[in-house]
Amino acid sequence: MTGLQHPPHEQHMATPPGRGIFDPQLLDRCISCGFCLPACPTYAVSKDEGSSPRGRITLMRALETGRLDEDDPRLREESSFCLGCRACEPVCPAGVQYGDLLEEWRDHQWRGRHRPPLAQALMMVAERTPLLRMMGLVRRHARTAAVPVQTSLMLGCFERGLFPGVSRAVRTLLPDIAVPPQQGCCGALHAHNGESEKGRELARKLGEQLPGTIVTTAGGCAAHLAGVLGRDRVHELSEHLAKTGATPVGEVKIDGRRARVAIQDSCHLRNGLRVFAEPRALISAVADFVPVRGDESCCGSAGTYSLLRPRDSKRILAPKLDAYEAAGVDYVVTVNPGCQQQLHANLRRRESAIRAVHLADLLAAAAEGRPLTRGRRWRVPRVRFDLRRGSRRRGASGGTAGWSA
Amino acid sequence: MTLDRTLVAELEAIVGAKHVRTDPGDVEPYARDATPVFRAVPDAVVWPADTEQVAALLRLATERRVPVVPRGAGSNLCAATVPERGGIVLVLTRMDRILEISPGELLARVEAGVPTSVLADAAAAQGLLYAPDPGSRTVSTVGGNVATCAGGLRGLKYGVTRNYVLGTTAVLPTGEVISTGGRLWKDVAGYDLTRLLTGSEGTLGVLTELTVALLPMPATTNTGVAYFGSLAEAGRAVDAIIGDGIVPATLEFLDAKCIGAVEEYANLGLRLDAGALLLFGDDGPADVVDRNLGRIGEQCTISGALEVTLAEDVARSEALLTARRCSLPALSRLGTLTLLEDATVPRPRLAAMVDRIDEIADRYEVPMATFGHAGDGNLHPTCVVDQRDEAAIHRAHKAFGDVFAAAIEMDGTITGEHGVGAAKLPYLAARLGADQMALLRRIKAAFDPAGILNPGKLGS
Numbered sequence: 001m002t003g004l005q006h007p008p009h010e011q012h013m014a015t016p017p018g019r020g021i022f023d024p025q026l027l028d029r030c031i032s033c034g035f036c037l038p039a040c041p042t043y044a045v046s047k048d049e050g051s052s053p054r055g056r057i058t059l060m061r062a063l064e065t066g067r068l069d070e071d072d073p074r075l076r077e078e079s080s081f082c083l084g085c086r087a088c089e090p091v092c093p094a095g096v097q098y099g100d101l102l103e104e105w106r107d108h109q110w111r112g113r114h115r116p117p118l119a120q121a122l123m124m125v126a127e128r129t130p131l132l133r134m135m136g137l138v139r140r141h142a143r144t145a146a147v148p149v150q151t152s153l154m155l156g157c158f159e160r161g162l163f164p165g166v167s168r169a170v171r172t173l174l175p176d177i178a179v180p181p182q183q184g185c186c187g188a189l190h191a192h193n194g195e196s197e198k199g200r201e202l203a204r205k206l207g208e209q210l211p212g213t214i215v216t217t218a219g220g221c222a223a224h225l226a227g228v229l230g231r232d233r234v235h236e237l238s239e240h241l242a243k244t245g246a247t248p249v250g251e252v253k254i255d256g257r258r259a260r261v262a263i264q265d266s267c268h269l270r271n272g273l274r275v276f277a278e279p280r281a282l283i284s285a286v287a288d289f290v291p292v293r294g295d296e297s298c299c300g301s302a303g304t305y306s307l308l309r310p311r312d313s314k315r316i317l318a319p320k321l322d323a324y325e326a327a328g329v330d331y332v333v334t335v336n337p338g339c340q341q342q343l344h345a346n347l348r349r350r351e352s353a354i355r356a357v358h359l360a361d362l363l364a365a366a367a368e369g370r371p372l373t374r375g376r377r378w379r380v381p382r383v384r385f386d387l388r389r390g391s392r393r394r395g396a397s398g399g400t401a402g403w404s405a
Numbered sequence: 406m407t408l409d410r411t412l413v414a415e416l417e418a419i420v421g422a423k424h425v426r427t428d429p430g431d432v433e434p435y436a437r438d439a440t441p442v443f444r445a446v447p448d449a450v451v452w453p454a455d456t457e458q459v460a461a462l463l464r465l466a467t468e469r470r471v472p473v474v475p476r477g478a479g480s481n482l483c484a485a486t487v488p489e490r491g492g493i494v495l496v497l498t499r500m501d502r503i504l505e506i507s508p509g510e511l512l513a514r515v516e517a518g519v520p521t522s523v524l525a526d527a528a529a530a531q532g533l534l535y536a537p538d539p540g541s542r543t544v545s546t547v548g549g550n551v552a553t554c555a556g557g558l559r560g561l562k563y564g565v566t567r568n569y570v571l572g573t574t575a576v577l578p579t580g581e582v583i584s585t586g587g588r589l590w591k592d593v594a595g596y597d598l599t600r601l602l603t604g605s606e607g608t609l610g611v612l613t614e615l616t617v618a619l620l621p622m623p624a625t626t627n628t629g630v631a632y633f634g635s636l637a638e639a640g641r642a643v644d645a646i647i648g649d650g651i652v653p654a655t656l657e658f659l660d661a662k663c664i665g666a667v668e669e670y671a672n673l674g675l676r677l678d679a680g681a682l683l684l685f686g687d688d689g690p691a692d693v694v695d696r697n698l699g700r701i702g703e704q705c706t707i708s709g710a711l712e713v714t715l716a717e718d719v720a721r722s723e724a725l726l727t728a729r730r731c732s733l734p735a736l737s738r739l740g741t742l743t744l745l746e747d748a749t750v751p752r753p754r755l756a757a758m759v760d761r762i763d764e765i766a767d768r769y770e771v772p773m774a775t776f777g778h779a780g781d782g783n784l785h786p787t788c789v790v791d792q793r794d795e796a797a798i799h800r801a802h803k804a805f806g807d808v809f810a811a812a813i814e815m816d817g818t819i820t821g822e823h824g825v826g827a828a829k830l831p832y833l834a835a836r837l838g839a840d841q842m843a844l845l846r847r848i849k850a851a852f853d854p855a856g857i858l859n860p861g862k863l864g865s
Contacts, residue, residue: 028741028792033439033734034480034544038520047452047498048434049479055434062433074430093670093734 219266477549517548556822
């Protein structure tokens with residue numbers, strides 16, 4: 001038997017030596033099957049291959065091989081349009097580590113003056129520990145004596161100032177946990193904004209400041225820290241509670257009934273660490289858990305994304321908020337401060353009756369039998385003029401009707 | 406070639422400036438589809454919104470002699486959407502409306518860019534089944550499925566895409582819009598152009614709207630797994646099952662390498678010490694499904710199965726099927742270049758073909774893993790090699806040449822469901838012969854006198 005002649009144009013051309021921007025092992029992994037397309041939020045809104053994980057990897061390859069100019073506008077655009085949510089990773093049967101590729105890409109694409117100034121500014125703030133510590137002290141986050149112990153709580157660089165109540169809630173749930181105030185940024189911010197080496201350095205430093213197991217209330221930080229310090233040393237809160245066998249007590253009620261509670265997954269917690277069953281189980285223990293279509297997909301906060309690309313961020317978020325409202329839930333639980341801020345601000349903006357609440361707050365409120373508070377103090381009723389009706393109405397009151405708080 | 410500025414302006418006038426891209430970074434992602442190795446950069450990418458825009462675009466392209474390559478999601482495995490001669494890639498993903506689902510008539514009308522699983526879900530919501538079930542169903546579009554006559558995991562009992570296409574709206578390269586077939590199961594008025602367009606791989610016309618047949622949703626589905634010492638033994642079991650008078654919905658097999666790769670990705674607890682796995686499934690009334698799966702299990706045992714188990718619940722059943730759909734990408738973890746083929750033989754020759762593939766792989770010293778739709782005689786021998794190992798790649802191509810020759814010798818074909826595209830065009834004459842090749846060219850010329858539609862593929 002003689003074989004059919006295989007055609008000359010099918011001779012494979014080996015990948016030429018590249019610019020050395022990407023780890024070839026990571027880049028070679030993708031076989032362009034396209035299984036990632038339906039999982040990608042930016043592909044969903046753009047329907048453009050170039051804004052899909054597969055298309056972006058094609059672009060990365062073109063950058064690596066020199067087929068595209070280093071400063072090609074589309075390269076710059078896509079490295080920033082990508083949320084970095086890593087929803088493409090769990091659905092990838094070929095095992096492409098897209099998150100790592102994106103870090104390498106941004107390291108190159110956002111080098112020096114190419115980095116968005118806002119991202120640069122945030123990273124500088126995150127590195128200034130005394131400044132953040134001051135913010136946190138003023139707002140009274142939890143703290144204990146700084147003795148090295150087995151398990152300690154990570155405060156988070158921005159979380160300690162923005163959501164100090166979260167660390168206090170964790171202390172309610174885990175009275176024995178140490179919360180040394182002397183701790184820096186985990187470096188996730190840097191890793192996701194073109195400074196991956198700095199990001200790893202900060203993580204290692206934090207690992208020295210908090211020896212033993214690090215518990216964190218931020219899914220994004222958990223994934224980054226676990227990547228640097230090892231999976232075993234880092235527990236996201238829900239994971240920690242599940243692992244230590246803590247059973248949630250009490251329940252969260254509204255108007256005498258159990259509260260209806262949905263979740264917004266943290267992308268890196270779900271797609272990076274594959275933790276998503278744990279928070280759902282905890283919510284179910286203290287309230288009526290309501291699964292909502294799309295609760296696993298990115299809320300558009302995505303680290304610095306909501307600041308750098310506010311319009312795209314809102315475009316990603318809008319259908320999700322519609323879904324939460326259609327499901328008629330009372331609360332959306334978050335497991336990451338970025339998501340908390342994103343949902344909190346945008347639910348308020350649309351005067352929704354739903355409130356975003358961190359998992360720790362929900363569980364602590366249940367345990368203490370107190371109603372969940374109405375949110376931040378500076379929320380004052382606004383007087384708005386409705387042009388269509390020509391009548392005046394109180395903006396905030398409509399949105400909070402029915403709260404027992 | 407590059408497009409001149411006036412042409413770009415005319416394209417923009419048709420679909421709007423937002424929907425025409427010509428910058429290098431914008432067209433680069435459309436240089437390839439899911440086929441390894443093949444790559445060619447288009448000059449422009451255009452996203453039309455409706456049939457009229459497609460017609461205007463094609464008229465313009467014929468007038469200016471610019472190649473046009475229609476594209477859905479780009480998940481095909483034969484380089485059918487790689488623009489080998491440059492020109493315009495026409496992406497139909499904006500046309501993604503389900504126009505109608507008619508439970509009374511058991512049909513659906515969709516625009517070409519609707520993802521296959523979106524149609525299947527919408528039908529299921531009304532208690533209906535869209536039977537074609539290609540592995541890439543979550544990614545692929547219905548238009549792409551029809552253009553490549555996609556197969557899948559339910560072929561044995563339900564057939565393939567062509568068995569469900571009732572009608573099309575297609576735009577000819579010269580700009581005429583034709584409607585073939587329609588809402589009728591019986592319609593013999595004229596040549597069966599619906600069938601001709603199905604599987605034409607975007608060389609005869611651009612499909613913009615499809616009418617597809619639906620079925621009542623079967624009451625239950627279940628799946629089982631049988632392990633064998635070798636793939637050939639599993640192949641013989643397939644013969645025994647069908648010889649027993651059962652035509653189950655699904656009969657898939659994987660060899661040991663595939664089992665290992667799939668297990669690594671999906672963690673299903675598959676047996677790693679077996680030489681082959683036969684995945685069987687059926688749907689219908691619960692008692693019928695139970696009886697059929699029981700009988701299949703018996704036949705497997707008689708044929709020497711090491712172990713037979715049935716899925717304990719729907720979730721497990723779904724997980725097994727999903728894992729099977731992921732065989733190819735999961736296999737790719739073994740190396741950096743995954744070359745996959747699609748040789749198909751009459752079912753009774755399956756075991757012989759499996760042995761033949763083993764022999765060829767040994768002779769060329771290439772690592773070959775095989776999985777496929779056993780019930781359809783449709784094999785996917787897959788070679789995973791290091792993309793920098795030129796010698797191994799060369800040997801793999803030679804081995805596949807022999808695999809094709811062996812398939813043809815056994816009254817089989819070079820491709821069962823992936824299509825010809827650019828990837829298998831060089832082997833087509835061996836399958837069809839000179840007279841049919843000439844006829845294909847005449848058909849192509851009748852549809853596309855200027856030769857602008859997906860040039861360098863079928864019919865050229």
